[in-house]
Each structure stands twice: as C-alpha cells, then as structure tokens.
Amino acid sequence: xxxxxxxxxxxxxxxxxxxxxxxxxxxxxxxxxxxxxxxxxxxxxxxxxxxxxxxxxxxxxxxxxxxxxxxxxxxxxxxxxxxxxxxxxxxxxxxxxxxxxxxxxxxxxxxxxxxxxxxxxxxxxxxxxxxxxxxxxxxxxxxxxxxxxxxxxxxxxxxxxxxxxxxxxxxxxxxxxxxxxxxxxxxxxxxxxxxxxxxxxxxxxxxxxxxxxxxxxxxxxxxxxxxxxxxxxxxxxxxxxxxxxxxxxxxxxxxxxxxxxxxxxxxxxxxxxxxxxxxxxxxxxxxxxxxxxxxxxxxxxxxxxxxxxxxxxxxxxxxxxxxxxxxxxxxxxxxxxxxxxxxxxxxxxxxxxxxxxxxxxxxxxxxxxxxxxxxxxxxxxxxxxxxxxxxxxxxxxxxxxxxxxxxxxxxxxxxxxxxxxxxxxxxxxxxxxxxxxxxxxxxxxxxxxxxxxxxxxxxxxxxxxxxxxxxxxxxxxxxxxxxxxxxxxxxxxxxxxxxxxxxxxxxxxxxxxxxxxxxxxxxxxxxxxxxxxxxxxxxxxxxxxxxxxxxxxxxxxxxxxxxxxxxxxxxxxxxxxxxxxxxxxxxxxxxxxxxxxxxxxxxxxxxxxxxxxxxxxxxxxxxxxxxxxxxxxxxxxxxxxxxxxxxxxxxxxxxxxxxxxxxxxxxxxxxxxxxxxxxxxxxxxxxxxxxxxxxxxxxxxxxxxxxxxxxxxxxxxxxxxxxxxxxxxxxxxxxxxxxxxxxxxxxxxxxxxxxxxxxxxxxxxxxxxxxxxxxxxxxxxxxxxxxxxxxxxxxxxxxxxxxxxxxxxxxxxxxxxxxxxxxxxxxxxxxxxxxxxxxxxxxxxxxxxxxxxxxxxxxxxxxxxxxxxxxxxxxxxxxxxxxxxxxxxxxxxxxxxxxxxxxxxxxxxxxxxxxxxxxxxxxxxxxxxxxxxxxxxxxxxxxxxxxxxxxxxx
Ligand SMILES: [Fe+2]
Numbered sequence: 002x003x004x005x006x007x008x009x010x011x012x013x014x015x016x017x018x019x020x021x022x023x024x025x026x027x028x029x030x031x032x033x034x035x036x037x038x039x040x041x042x043x044x045x046x047x048x049x050x051x052x053x054x055x056x057x058x059x060x061x062x063x064x065x066x067x068x069x070x071x072x073x074x075x076x077x078x079x080x081x082x083x084x085x086x087x088x089x090x091x092x093x094x095x096x097x098x099x100x101x102x103x104x105x106x107x108x109x110x111x112x113x114x115x116x117x118x119x120x121x122x123x124x125x126x127x128x129x130x131x132x133x134x135x136x137x138x139x140x141x142x143x144x145x146x147x148x149x150x151x152x153x154x155x156x157x158x159x160x161x162x163x164x165x166x167x168x169x170x171x172x173x174x175x176x177x178x179x180x181x182x183x184x185x186x187x188x189x190x191x192x193x194x195x196x197x198x199x200x201x202x203x204x205x206x207x208x209x210x211x212x213x214x215x216x217x218x219x220x221x222x223x224x225x226x227x228x229x230x231x232x233x234x235x236x237x238x239x240x241x242x243x244x245x246x247x248x249x250x251x252x253x254x255x256x257x258x259x260x261x262x263x264x265x266x267x268x269x270x271x272x273x274x275x276x277x278x279x280x281x282x283x284x285x286x287x288x289x290x291x292x293x294x295x296x297x298x299x300x301x302x303x304x305x306x307x308x309x310x311x312x313x314x315x316x317x318x319x320x321x322x323x324x325x326x327x328x329x330x331x332x333x334x335x336x337x338x339x340x341x342x343x344x345x346x347x348x349x350x351x352x353x354x355x356x357x358x359x360x361x362x363x364x365x366x367x368x369x370x371x372x373x374x375x376x377x378x379x380x381x382x383x384x385x386x387x388x389x390x391x392x393x394x395x396x397x398x399x400x401x402x403x404x405x406x407x408x409x410x411x412x413x414x415x416x417x418x419x420x421x422x423x424x425x426x427x428x429x430x431x432x433x434x435x436x437x438x439x440x441x442x443x444x445x446x447x448x449x450x451x452x453x454x455x456x457x458x459x460x461x462x463x464x465x466x467x468x469x470x471x472x473x474x475x476x477x478x479x480x481x482x483x484x485x486x487x488x489x490x491x492x493x494x495x496x497x498x499x500x501x502x503x504x505x506x507x508x509x510x511x512x513x514x515x516x517x518x519x520x521x522x523x524x525x526x527x528x529x530x531x532x533x534x535x536x537x538x539x540x541x542x543x544x545x546x547x548x549x550x551x552x553x554x555x556x557x558x559x560x561x562x563x564x565x566x567x568x569x570x571x572x573x574x575x576x577x578x579x580x581x582x583x584x585x586x587x588x589x590x591x592x593x594x595x596x597x598x599x600x601x602x603x604x605x606x607x608x609x610x611x612x613x614x615x616x617x618x619x620x621x622x623x624x625x626x627x628x629x630x631x632x633x634x635x636x637x638x639x640x641x642x643x644x645x646x647x648x649x650x651x652x653x654x655x656x657x658x659x660x661x662x663x664x665x666x667x668x669x670x671x672x673x674x675x676x677x678x679x680x681x682x683x684x685x686x687x688x689x690x691x692x693x694x695x696x697x698x699x700x701x702x703x704x705x706x707x708x709x710x711x712x713x714x715x716x717x718x719x720x721x722x723x724x725x726x727x728x729x730x731x732x733x734x735x736x737x738x739x740x741x742x743x744x745x746x747x748x749x750x751x752x753x754x755x756x757x758x759x760x761x762x763x764x765x766x767x768x769x770x771x772x773x774x775x776x777x778x779x780x781x782x783x784x785x786x787x788x789x790x791x792x793x794x795x796x797x798x799x800x801x802x803x804x805x806x807x808x809x810x811x812x813x814x815x816x817x818x819x820x821x822x823x824x825x826x827x828x829x830x831x832x833x834x835x836x837x838x839x840x841x842x843x844x845x846x847x848x849x850x851x852x853x854x855x856x857x858x859x860x861x862x863x864x865x866x867x868x869x870x871x872x873x874x875x876x877x878x879x880x881x882x883x884x885x886x887x888x889x890x891x892x893x894x895x896x897x898x899x900x901x902x903x904x905x906x907x908x909x910x911x912x913x914x915x916x917x918x919x920x921x922x923x924x925x926x927x928x929x930x931x932x933x934x935x936x937x938x939x940x941x942x943x944x945x946x947x948x949x950x951x952x953x954x955x
C-alpha cells in the first residue's frame with residue numbers, strides 16, 4: 002500500500018510529510034486508473050507530443066495525480082488532496098538599518114495576517130468559472146520564526162488543497178503583504194504524481210502596497226504561444242502587458258517595466274552650454290534605443306532628459322539590478338577609481354611639477370611602490386590635506402592595495418614587448434581589438450568619404466613605401482616552406498627591379514610576386530572613422546589625433562609586420578600637406594618618429610575599440626533585443642528561456658555607463674582623444690552597422706580575412722592562419738550554433754511554426770522597428786521565416802553577448818593598463834623638421850614622447866576605470882553554465898542537450914590551452930609572448946584576462 006501511495010502521490014511528499022493521511026482519495030480508484038493509463042500525459046499537450054514524437058526520447062512532462070480520464074468518469078466524485086510549495090528565498094548578506102527595522106516589522110505583522118500568500122493555477126480551465134482552476138490561497142509558514150536565519154537561502158513552505166481533477170499546476174501567484182520586497186529564487190510544488198513541479202523565479206516580489214496585484218510565476222515547461230494551455234493563456238498575456246507598461250510615467254526603482262527611449266540623457270544643459278550633448282537616436286543622429294526611465298526633461302531643453310548623478314541609482318527594471326556580490330565588486334572598483342583619480346588630483350594640487358610622466362620609471366612606480374610612496378608624498382598628503390571622511394582609512398586602503406595598481410599583463414612576461422613592431426602587429430590579431438584588421442584588397446586604399454568635404458579620396462601611400470620598407474625584411478632561416486622562400490627571393494629582387502625601372506608596383510606584384518592576389522598585405526584602417534572629426538578634435542585643448550592607416554605584411558611564419566603608417570589630417574588648403582607616410586626606422590630619429598606614429602595608431606585603435614566595437618556593437622546594440630525580449634516573449638517562451646542568461650546585467654551596466662562613462666565630461670570623454678566628440682564617432686559608426694554581418698564568419702569574410710571553403714573546418718579558410726581571435730572564436734561560434742540549432746529544431750520543426758509564432762515575430766519586429774528604428778528600413782536585416790533564420794539570428798545574438806564582448810572587454814586593463822602600449826589619448830602630433838617643436842623633440846625625444854601620451858592624471862583615471870571594467874565578479878556565469886542547471890527548463894531533452902553544450906565548451910577550453918603551448922603558433926606562443934586566453938571560457942573572479950561570461954555584464 003505504501004509503495005502504491007508513493008507512486009500515486011509522488012515520492013518526495015510522502016517521504017517528507019504525512020499529508021496522505023488527510024486525503025480522501027481511494028487507492029482502489031487510483032489503481033484502476035493506473036492500469037488504464039499507461040501514459041501520463043497532460044491532455045492539452047497531446048497534439049504537440051505527437052508532432053514531436055520523432056524528436057523526443059523521454060516524455061517527462063509533469064502531470065496531475067489523477068488524469069482527466071478519471072475525472073471524466075467520476076467528475077462528481079472529485080476528491081481533494083494536499084500539495085506543498087517549497088519557496089526558496091534568497092536573503093541579503095548585508096542589510097542597512099532601515100531594512101532591518103522593516104524586516105522585524107514584517108515578522109511581527111505576520112501574526113496579524115500581513116503575510117505572503119500563494120495560489121496555484123492549473124493549466125486547465127474550470128468549466129464552471131471559465132477561468133483557470135485555482136487552489137485555495139495559502140500563506141507561507143513560519144516567516145517570523147525564520148526571519149532571523151542568517152543563511153543565504155531560506156526555504157518556506159505553504160500547503161494547498163486541490164481537487165484530484167486539478168490538472169497540472171502551470172502558474173503560481175504570489176502576494177506580498179509585507180512592507181519589504183523579497184527575492185524568490187525558485188518554487189517547487191510537491192505532491193503531484195509526476196514528481197516535483199519546478200518554477201524558476203529569480204525575481205524580486207514587491208510589497209502589495211507599492212505594487213497592487215499578484216505576481217505571476219510560470220512553471221518551467223516551455224510553451225510556444227499557440228501551445229499555451231487554456232488555463233495559462235490569459236495570464237501569459239497579462240504578464241507581458243505588465244512588463245511592457247504603458248509608455249508613460251516616471252519609473253520607480255521597484256518597477257519592472259521594459260520600454261524604449263533615445264539617448265537624450267548624456268548631456269546636462271542645465272549646467273551650461275559646455276555640457277550640452279546631442280541627442281543620439283532619431284533621424285538626425287541614428288543610434289540604438291536604450292531603456293526608458295521616464296525622468297523629467299531638463300529645465301533648459303525639453304528634449305533632454307534630466308540626469309541622475311552618482312550615488313543616486315539609475316532606473317533599470319528591478320530584476321536587472323546587480324546582485325549583491327556584483328554590487329560589492331563594482332563598488333570596490335568604483336572606490337578604487339575614486340581613490341586613484343582623487344590622489345593624483347591632490348598631488349597635482351600640491352606639486353608645482355607639470356603633470357606629465359617624467360620618465361618611464363614614473364609609470365612603473367604606479368605598480369611597484371604605489372604612487373604616493375614613490376613620490377614621497379604619502380605622509381605629506383596625510384598631514385597637509387583635509388582629507389574627506391572617505392579617505393580617513395587611508396592607511397587601510399593603502400595596505401589593501403587599493404592605492405596601488407596591479408601590474409598589467411602586457412608587462413608581466415616582457416617589459417619591453419610593447420615597443421616592438423612584432424608585438425604592435427600581434428595585438429591586431431590577438432590583442433583587445435582584434436576585429437579591425439582587414440585584407441588589403443586594392444592598393445593604394447581609397448576613402449569612402451565625400452571628396453567635396455574631406456578632400457581627395459586617394460591615399461598618400463605609394464608603391465615605394467611598401468617596396469622600400471619590404472626590403473628590410475630578412476628572409477627567415479629554417480623556413481621549410483621552400484616555395485615561399487623562392488617567392489620571397491623573387492619579391493626582394495623585384496623590389497630592386499621596381500626601383501630601378503620605375504615599374505608600377507601593381508604591375509610588378511601582379512606579374513611576379515602577386516602579393517595582393519596572395520593576400521599577404523593587411524591593413525588597420527581608421528581613416529574614415531576619424532577624419533570627419535579631426536578639425537574639431539584637434540581644436541580641443543591638449544588633444545591631437547591623425548586619421549591613420551597601417552599596412553602590414555604577412556611573414557612566412559604567420560606573423561604580421563607593420564611596413565607603413567599613413568597619418569592624415571584634414572586639408573587646410575589646396576597646397577597644405579595633410580597626409581604623411583611613416584615607414585619603419587633606419588636611424589635614431591626615425592625610430593622615435595616611428596614609435597610616435599605607432600602610438601597614434603594605437604590611440605585611434607583604442608578609440609574605435611571602445612566607442613564602436615566594444616560599446617556600440619556589443620553593449621548598445623544588444624539592449625534593444627533584450628528590451629524587446631522582455632516585452633514580447635513570455636517567460637514560458639522557449640526562446641526567452643534560451644536567451645535569458647545572455648541578457649543578464651546588460652541593462653544595468655549600460656545604465657551605469659550612461660551615468661558615469663559616456664556622459665558629457667564623463668570618463669570616456671576625459672580619457673579618449675576625441676573628447677566631447679566620442680559619442681558622435683560611435684554614432685557615425687552605427688550608420689555602417691549591419692546585424693547580418695555581426696556573426697563571426699560573416700565578419701571575417703567582410704574583412705577579407707576569410708574566404709568560404711567547404712573543405713576547411715567551419716567552412717572558412719583563414720588568410721592569416723594563426724589569428725587567435727578568429728581560430729578560437731570559430732570554435733565557440735560553432736559550439737553556440739550547434740546548441741542553438743538543437744534548441745530551435747526542438748520547437749520549430751518547420752517554417753510555418755516560425756512564421757506563426759506571434760511572440761517570436763513581435764520580438765524580432767520590435768527589436769528592429771523600435772529598438773533599431775533608425776536603421777529599420779535597411780535591406781540587410783535578415784528575415785525571420787525559417788528555423789535556419791532563427792538559428793542564425795540567435796547564434797549572432799548569443800555570440801555578441803558572450804564571446805565577442807569577452808574578447809573586447811576583459812583585456813582592457815591587462816593590455817591598456819600600461820598606457821604607452823595603447824594610449825587612449827594623444828596630446829601632441831609628430832613634429833616635422835620645420836616645426837618649432839622639432840628641436841625639443843631631437844634634444845629629448847623620450848620627454849617629447851611622454852608629453853604626447855596622457856598626463857599622469859588622465860592615465861591613472863583611465864587605468865582605474867579599465868581595471869573595474871576588466872573585473873569578473875564572483876557571481877559571474879560563464880558560457881556553458883546556467884543558474885539552476887537542472888530545472889531552468891522543464892524539457893528533459895533540452896536539459897541534456899545543454900549539458901552536451903557545456904561539455905563542448907570544456908573541450909574548447911582544453912584546445913585553447915593546447916594552442917597556447919604550440920610554438921608554431923607565434924602569435925600566442927614564444928619568448929615573452931602572452932598566450933591568447935580572452936576566449937578561454939572559464940575564469941576566476943578578478944582581472945584575469947580570460948573568461949567568457951554568458952552576457953554583456955560589465
Ligand atoms: Fe563591456
């Protein structure tokens with residue numbers, strides 16, 4: 002009897018409670034039922050099961066203890082039985098005083114019925130009420146008793162009585178009659194024959210007094226809209242309506258409304274004309290949309306939203322806010338940033354010396370001894386300055402290393418690597434901006450800018466620059482590629498022939514060496530991104546930039562060598578010399594000129610990396626897809642479940658960026674050469690943004706780095722074979738694509754299902770037409786008609802959120818924390834012989850070089866910020882990981898497939914490790930060469946220069 006009861010009522014319940022004693026159910030009835038029904042499948046799901054029978058190995062859909070057949074047979078005799086909810090609540094580690102008081106108050110008022118009430122909703126309709134079948138309302142037990150439990154997670158229970166014909170529980174409503182919000186991680190219902198039914202929640206439940214109405218959580222079984230059980234249809238709609246809001250009103254921090262707005266909160270016109278910034282988004286300056294906060298307009302400009310300054314929080318929907326451990330990490334980073342910024346300011350204020358680094362040893366001292374000790378200012382500062390309270394624990398901060406910068410990784414293996422050409426070139430394929438290198442398809446390169454405005458489109462690069470530089474290449478010894486050596490010899494000979502006969506470069510290359518055809522020349526081209534802004538940038542105080550192009554030559558060993566740098570300025574007049582080409586050095590003077598030219602290239606690169614590739618193409622362009630997902634895809638939609646971990650924290654980090662990084666006079670403006678024009682450069686690049694080319698294979702083909710080749714792994718032949726970002730990236734891309742394909746095929750057997758999924762279509766349509774409204778008419782948007790379309794769109798989104806962002810983000814301090822390696826800002830142009838500064842340059846080139854780099858204050862501020870941005874928080878979730886891995890979906894086959902994806906990610910990590918130890922891969926292994934780990938999936942917390950989180954989370 003006990004065994005039978007266990008089978009009927011679910012093992013977990015019987016093992017833990019004696020609920021069965023109060024049940025009126027008769028076991029004979031149930032036994033008969035069991036014999037008749039070999040398959041316990043919810044009637045509402047039968048058609049789907051039939052359709053998918055070829056896909057499924059195991060049917061594990063939870064079902065009610067008593068099937069509909071039995072209910073139909075004896076409806077008037079429906080019996081009652083008890084089930085139990087186990088609610089896992091996550092406590093805060095730290096509470097402020099007010100929170101503690103309110104918590105105690107809530108515990109006290111529990112006794113008078115101000116409690117937390119749950120109600121179970123069936124997937125079935127009650128024929129009498131025409132609404133879903135509902136359980137009784139039940140309160141969470143022992144709240145006051147458990148209110149002092151210090152554990153991170155506390156389980157509460159509630160008991161319900163349901164009829165035997167209740168069906169399957171598909172939703173739970175929660176009413177919080179307390180004063181204080183609380184965080185529900187998950188709810189499990191025990192007592193149904195199918196076993197426990199899981200409700201992953203991960204959400205804050207607000208007090209009823211602030212948010213009337215009941216919170217709705219759905220069980221973990223995914224349903225396409227057309228498959229929604231009758232009992233859940235209205236709730237599915239209602240919940241989405243709640244999340245969309247009505248587009249009006251000022252958002253409260255406790256709201257969970259997702260809506261769109263333009264970037265009209267970067268400036269602060271009320272503070273003065275210099276704080277005015279253009280609105281990004283709209284016809285005039287196209288840009289993606291951001292999360293609407295509904296703040297009131299400024300006093301001086303009705304179209305600009307008023308700002309919220311630190312430490313006041315910016316609105317993001319409540320569940321998007323950082324969790325506690327992430328908040329702590331971010332706050333520690335911010336504290337560091339404040340201290341690191343404040344101290345050099347203080348030093349500057351008490352020191353008569355100028356703010357430049359006086360020598361490279363000054364920069365080193367930031368890591369070795371701490372700035373203050375090095376400069377002998379530690380005690381002086383403590384004595385002389387009325388330090389604010391925040392700094393009263395000055396010594397403590399100092400001892401905790403908060404005043405000292407960690408040694409950036411670029412210095413760790415070879416302190417002088419950054420000076421060398423091979424490292425400069427290596428970083429174009431294995432550094433933090435490996436996505437601008439392209440194959441040189443035509444020589445000389447041509448601008449796409451309007452010649453009427455920006456002068457002649459032709460480059461100043463001439464054949465002799467390439468040929469002249471190339472002569473200095475030494476044919477490698479020990480190279481066993483004899484064919485290549487032969488070609489190289491011909492190349493050297495043809496150089497001389499070319500110089501002797503004044504023969505055309507292209508003609509010679511076309512006939513003999515065929516370098517262009519053989520794709521041995523590559524380019525970093527920042528010309529068109531910068532030139533339109535140079536007049537304005539160079540008019541700023543202490544900002545100087547060129548629009549640069551760098552030509553690289555691919556050596557037989559697979560490494561790149563820079564052979565010419567073109568530096569362009571806007572033409573000042575018909576006779577002005579606005580373009581200049583610098584080639585590798587042949588003496589001391591040209592060596593310093595070459596180093597300065599490389600620094601300007603790195604500065605261009607740092608700006609495009611940050612403003613375009615990192616911020617715009619991952620952070621900003623993801624946001625519309627996330628907003629639309631929450632507004633249009635129900636939490637029970639399979640695609641929402643797939644995307645969920647890839648959307649974590651993005652809205653919050655983007656809001657923080659608007660508040661303190663991208664805003665007028667914010668960190669980005671003060672640390673990057675384009676200053677107040679930074680975001681306009683970002684917006685200009687959005688005009689060329691194409692979602693269809695954002696996937697890795699498409700991007701590699703666009704840049705001419707890869708050509709389609711069915712015989713190669715991933716169907717691509719790379720023209721730079723040892724291109725660490727691309728080779729590691731393709732492994733991850735393929736793993737994501739395979740996982741997404743398995744997932745999509747599971748729910749979308751044909752195009753009809755894709756086209757008829759109204760939530761899916763609404764999501765994609767809103768992402769484009771509202772979220773990316775300014776480019777919505779572009780013809781390149783992929784259609785969403787077939788399962789293949791969906792696979793491609795989702796793979797691109799997951800790639801951008803995870804691997805692409807990681808590759809661009811987590812090396813920022815390891816490579817950029819040493820400013821000479823990648824100066825985010827340049828203050829001087831390169832002197833020419835008749836410039837007044839030329840004499841000073843020749844007299845003390847090191848001093849000139851350092852004076853062209855960011856000042857001490859600018860550099861330390863930048864270092865502090867990129868240190869924070871390169872940090873993994875302790876609660877980071879990496880690719881292949883998910884919260885609640887066994888219950889995030891109620892589809893057992895998908896859970897199994899996800900474990901397969903995780904295992905594949907583990908294998909990729911091992912392959913990356915192997916590659917980093919392969920001496921033939923010279924862009925990631927060699928004397929003092931840093932391994933390429935930015936796409937190695939796992940990481941410890943902190944600044945590790947590796948690790949691929951699921952989402953754009955920092
Ligand atoms: Fe980022």
